[in-house]
Amino acid sequence: MNTTAATAATATTATAALPGLPRTLTTRARTLAAAVRKRCADLAGIESPSGDAARLDALAEELAAGYAATGATAVRRRCDHGDHLVLDWPGQQEDLPHLLVVGHHDTVWPVGTLADWPIEERDGRLTGPGILDMKGGLALLEGAFALLADLGQRPHRPVRMVIVSDEEIGSPDGRSLVERHLRGAAAVLGLEPGHPDGRLKTARRGSTRIRLTVTGREAHAGNDAVDGVSAIDELVDQLITVRGLTRQPGTELNTGRIDGGTRANVVAGHAEAELGLRFATTEAQRRTLDNLAHLTANRPGADVRTEVLSSRPAWPERTGNPLLRHVRSLAAALGQHLDGAPAGGAGDTNLAGARGLPTLDGLGAVGAGPHARHEHLRVDQLGPRIALLAALLAVPLPRLRDR
Incomplete structure (x- = not known):
């Protein structure tokens, strides 16, 4: 069987337990895209540079409220330079190991950047400080949970999310929090932006x-x-x-x-x-x-x-990668073509990937220019990403490693 046929067959198997789900997710995600676009802009409008505890805490409060509306319980973890967040969503099968999602709400941009670089949309690109890295990813996951809630569904397994306040300076405090929640995780997903062409990140330096x-x-x-x-x-x-x-x-x-x-x-x-x-x-x-x-x-x-x-630590590329195969199959079922490749940057998913845990990053917004003045996300890719994240939450994970 060739690669295309194998992917299509796997895609059919991946969603067989939920008949009609791919079309429903895709249609509903298109409807939600406008609201998620606004949420991206609203979050980027709350400036949150690393080390600014007051602004980071204000954003943490806003994020906690948004995720709580989708069924999460939120706990603030105290940190002097800005609180971290730990969020939990119940799953249909509560006895299964949790799916861990990692993200951050700090940015590299100093307070006042919005004064001469406002958030605006031009030619289908939403631009602004931190819009791609990673306010967009945070908004997308909120949209995915909202989509499932609208359909009366819950994730297949418990989902836990750790949002740290110091990722852009290497997570000196947040690292231990992420590592604590790696224990017992079935897989780890990162909401950093994907490669500019939309590919996911399968390894990081x-x-x-x-x-x-x-x-x-x-x-x-x-x-x-x-x-x-x-x-x-x-x-x-x-x-x-x-x-x-x-x-x-x-x-x-x-x-x-x-x-x-x-x-x-x-x-x-x-x-x-x-x-x-x-x-x-x-x-x-x-x-x-x-x-x-x-x-x-x-x-x-x-x-x-x-x-x-x-x-x-370095997160090396690994052959096989059943988690990438699973995500590719879900994307195919949704009518999307998706692949993965190693990335030059580092992030908190390094902590999981270096341990050999099934890990993928780049599931956040699609765009270009993180840490640069041309930072932007593609508005037309919000809907597909919402649908993909919702499918990842709803569809059972395959066996990802030997027991």
Whole structure:
């Protein structure tokens, strides 16, 4: 049997227990798309940069209310830089392991961005800060649950969702919450945006944020320069060393922030840089971090310190991938063509994928430009994504791994 025929056969099997469901989901999802589009815009209108606890908590409250209207129970998990959310929906078969969905409600955009970049739709593209990453994904799942509720249906198994407030800075606090709820999960789904062409994400690189701190000695830059030790000069040299250490296959470096010194006439006594590293393999991650942990100063009197701020393991591509086959079959039953591919970014699904749990990401909105000023989602893809998510919730999962 060829691949197309096999997918079609699997699609028929996947929805056989729910006659007529694909057509009903597709039709109803088209009707709901306008409301979900508005919800995307409304959520993006609540600015929620990482670290802004008040704004993140306001958005968490709004999200909890929206999901509660679809039958969820919501619990806030306290965090100083913004509360996390844990939501639970009952399933038709409560004795089954839960389906875990992971998401986040923080964005990379500072407060005030909306003042010169308002949310608007142009040529079928809804644009605005955080609209794709990932206010759109949060709205889509709410729409999927609303669709099932409208049809008088519940998910096949219990569904749990963890929404963290610090994903965009590596989930330094949220990581432990996600890991806690990985235990016992049948599968893990991520609401990050898909690839620009709509494909899902089947693997993701590991990532680590590092703060490189240099301490020198201040002195008058004109009269007593010889008595000083420039932390900035030392940091520049260290960054050149770091670039050399990370110039290897499977490793990428981004120097995201540099700060230091006080005045032009003062030898800098302090300087620091924040580095973003990405790794194709766990071995590349281990080797690089070990090298960076042993940096030494070039200048007498200078001190160099490396601090890991957050880290996620690499989630490698795996052959077979029965969860992707299942989702492709559901998409085919809905009249959609869908596939998956590895992604360059990292996220909280790395925590599940690295453990070998059945995991897929990219089930959020379809669009392009996350973290950039052209960030947008495609309005015409809201309906298909709502239908796909609803099918994933309603249709029984196949056997995804050996018992």
